Amino acid sequence: MSFTVLIVDDESNARQNLGGLLIAKGYEIVEAGTLAEAREHVKKGDGDVILLDVQLTDGYGPNLIYETAAMPARPPIIVITGYGDIETAVDAMKNGASDFLTKPVDFTQLEKSIIKACEIVSMRRELAHYREMQMQKSNFVIGQTPVMKTVVDQALKAAEAQVSVLITGENGTGKDVLAQYIHANGPRANKPFMAINCAAIQQSILESELFGHEAGAFTSADRKKPGLMEVADGGILFLDEISSMPLDIQAKLLRAIETHSFMRVGGTTLIKVDIQVIVASNRNLQAMVNDGLFRQDLYYRLKKIDLEVPPLRDRKVDIPELVGFFIRMYNGLQGLNITGVSEPAMDALQKYNWPGNIRELSNAIERAIIFCDGENINLADLPRDIVSPQV
Numbered sequence: 001m002s003f004t005v006l007i008v009d010d011e012s013n014a015r016q017n018l019g020g021l022l023i024a025k026g027y028e029i030v031e032a033g034t035l036a037e038a039r040e041h042v043k044k045g046d047g048d049v050i051l052l053d054v055q056l057t058d059g060y061g062p063n064l065i066y067e068t069a070a071m072p073a074r075p076p077i078i079v080i081t082g083y084g085d086i087e088t089a090v091d092a093m094k095n096g097a098s099d100f101l102t103k104p105v106d107f108t109q110l111e112k113s114i115i116k117a118c119e120i121v122s123m124r125r126e127l128a129h130y131r132e133m134q135m136q137k138s139n140f141v142i143g144q145t146p147v148m149k150t151v152v153d154q155a156l157k158a159a160e161a162q163v164s165v166l167i168t169g170e171n172g173t174g175k176d177v178l179a180q181y182i183h184a185n186g187p188r189a190n191k192p193f194m195a196i197n198c199a200a201i202q203q204s205i206l207e208s209e210l211f212g213h214e215a216g217a218f219t220s221a222d223r224k225k226p227g228l229m230e231v232a233d234g235g236i237l238f239l240d241e242i243s244s245m246p247l248d249i250q251a252k253l254l255r256a257i258e259t260h261s262f263m264r265v266g267g268t269t270l271i272k273v274d275i276q277v278i279v280a281s282n283r284n285l286q287a288m289v290n291d292g293l294f295r296q297d298l299y300y301r302l303k304k305i306d307l308e309v310p311p312l313r314d315r316k317v318d319i320p321e322l323v324g325f326f327i328r329m330y331n332g333l334q335g336l337n338i339t340g341v342s343e344p345a346m347d348a349l350q351k352y353n354w355p356g357n358i359r360e361l362s363n364a365i366e367r368a369i370i371f372c373d374g375e376n377i378n379l380a381d382l383p384r385d386i387v388s389p390q391v
Helices: 012-024 035-044 063-067 086-094 107-137 146-161 175-184 203-211 247-259 285-290 296-302 316-334 343-351 357-371
Strands: 004-008 028-032 049-053 077-081 099-102 165-168 193-197 236-240 276-281 305-308
Touching: 004 012, 004 035, 012 028, 012 107, 028 035, 035 049, 035 063, 049 063, 049 107, 063 077, 077 086, 077 107, 086 099, 099 107, 146 175, 146 305, 165 175, 175 193, 175 236, 175 276, 203 247, 247 296, 285 296, 316 343, 316 357, 343 357
Parallel strands: 004 028, 004 049, 049 077, 077 099, 165 276, 165 305, 193 236, 236 276
Antiparallel strands: none
8 A cells, every 4th residue: 555745845855855765665755845835735635644844935834734624634744843842843733743753853763653644544545445335335426516525524423423413405315315324334334224204104103103002002003013213222213304293203202312212102111222313304494493393402402413415406516426326226227238428418417407306317317228229328318308408
């Protein structure tokens, strides 16, 4: 596994000396003589590890540490200075530097620091690979849209923290798929993922579906039945379209989340559970709270982390990647070998506004594959609304 070291120093001799020693050890080298050059390299992702001088001709080197603090995977930064300033060292370490060395550099010590830094990079690569594999398993495409990358980064943190999550967004944006992604990438990945669409279940039986019932609890209850909350113990309970849940069941759900326990319908025994609750809604729950249609206490309990999935019209740059994913998926399901999309067809796909979002795109690609006679999807294979959208 190769690693690239970005050497930031305004002295060319220092860069060349360090670079020569590191190249001999098998590292790849990128050089920056100024803070501005270093910023550009970091922006492009050129360095896995950064060797950073303190005093540069165009600024204070450790400013790079502060500027990159919010990066999801900031490269490990080793600060090198000839000034031996203890306060600088302490400040740099507090703000995220992985190590601090003084000039003249002891190369043996420097190599140890770089090896430790590369171990961090290696772990990140392994984690990214694992997440990529999980992403593929959960049929989830992140894409290149910055807002979607932020949503996914927050989703991963929610998965690790195992807290309640509220996912909002229009119909068809993939809220349920994001919930499955959280499950696949968290500590509960090997535990149950139980989902229910609250809008698709009659209100009269929704309580029984969630909490279960005892034999004789109502007319048709001829035997004891565990509910989804009980079956999901140790894992995740996903409640889609939570806005459709009646207020009385909302109250019982709130108690169950707060106490980690509940009783079956018709039961008298408390059942303890350990679950992470994820809910989704295409309606504005805050507005429903204001109108008295949704419990305020439950709303705030559920939205410890609030994720809003953007509509497809706001992430059109991701359409080619999504199209490729759906082609591969439907090829496998139908035993076909469609290899691509013609330029006019892709142009039409990217110009269309997708009121049905990703679900509509998935359906459009499935239809196109059925009608496609060659290896590429052409304009004639697409639905009429996409080829000639109504203004």
